[in-house]
Amino acid sequence: MQTSAKILVIDDDAVARELLAEALRKEGYEVEAFADGAEAIERGRKVPVDLVLTDIRMGAMDGLTVLREFKKFSPDTPIVLLTAFGSLEGAIEAMKQGAYDYLAKPFKKEEIKLVVRRSLEHGRLVRENARYRAELRDREEWSQMVGSSPAMLEVYKLVARVSEGRSTVLLEGESGTGKELIAKAIHTNSPxxxxxxxxxxxxxxxxxxxESEMFGYEKGAHSTATSAKPGLFEIANGGTLFLDEIGDLGAALQVKLLRVMQDQEVRRVGGTSSVKVDVRIIAATNRDLAGLVREGKFRDDLYYRLNVVRIVLPSLAERREDIPLLAHHFLRKYTGGAAHPVKGFLPETMALLQRYRWPGNVRELENAIERAVSLSHGPFVVPDDLPEAIRHADSIQEEKPASKDAPLEEELLTLDEVEKRHLIRVLKETKGNKVRAAKILGIDRRTLYRMAERFGIDLGEESDHR
Structure with a gap:
């Protein structure tokens, strides 16, 4: 352990700042804590700093600005960005600017200690992160990726690292986990x-x-080939070819695909000459490709050609904490054209969404929310708006005892009471994190404070409402 290392901690949340600083001091590091990014930058200009840990969203100066300023006068100092908002855009932006790592709050002490040790040992790795500085051209593509779970943050960071290269990428994951979306994200952030x-x-x-679609054909190659047609490899020349469900590729086509990948040239069906192509391949499968290799159903040499960089997309059950964020994301998407406004979800509705197994993953969740918006007659999505399979699903784990205010009484409630209870539930789900609560509710923090004041909720004492 590098006990003599000098670390700056920057966070405008006093409690979070002091907890992190104290944890690092106990590890033997020399730590200075700052509430303001400008003060930390001024300190960094005066004394050598081995590591900077900074929150992203702060008042006067955000973490990305701190990062940029430090890079101007101390380019080899590793910067670790901390945030309550985990998103693909945030991860890409952090890596693009040269951050060593990117962690979502709340994080475990052991996790931050490990990151600190690694970043101190590899301070000069920031120079390798220069390849993440490509300007994003299609933010709409990135913005569709929603989630702040540790599993998704790892996916975001892999996408950030692989986008600038030309290596073949293999995406593995269940149906509905967003493999084509990730493939498009890699392409749109690449040269x-x-x-x-x-x-x-x-x-x-x-x-x-x-075979004809992928490799093209010459005139007369078969009965319907009245003229020559280029294949998808030729059409994708210079770009990216996304081979979805690669595990279903037949043996003969596996051989031909392997040859194209080795030689970087393609021969049309019925043709005698080859055409040079420059194509990056991203393959995807919901099957166990390594298992297919062991069973002799998929060529091992092709598997190794495809499996240069492997990204495994987590199922929705493995990122259950992202369900509220995803549900509200799709709610905003489908209420745009709705005949009546839908503000959110009743606590019971969200509980059903979070306990369902989601065999269809994010795609199934999106379909369920679209259906709910179409059927809803009030300001909130109620359990009856959900598909029957979700309403009657068994819990994947032993149900926690219901809190006193969780079930609604039999009598009709006022809209204010419904909103109050939903606000309390969201605050509980986010463990009192006001930034995340505001994001889930689809409001800004100022509105959150106004709502809390109207309902008599002390945002500094959310535990009183549990």
Missing amino acids: RRDKPFVPVNCAALPEALL
């Missing part, structure tokens, strides 16, 4: 962004037709 992104589903077409 190939201005070239085509061409998707093909390897399970959607018969093998003969898929």
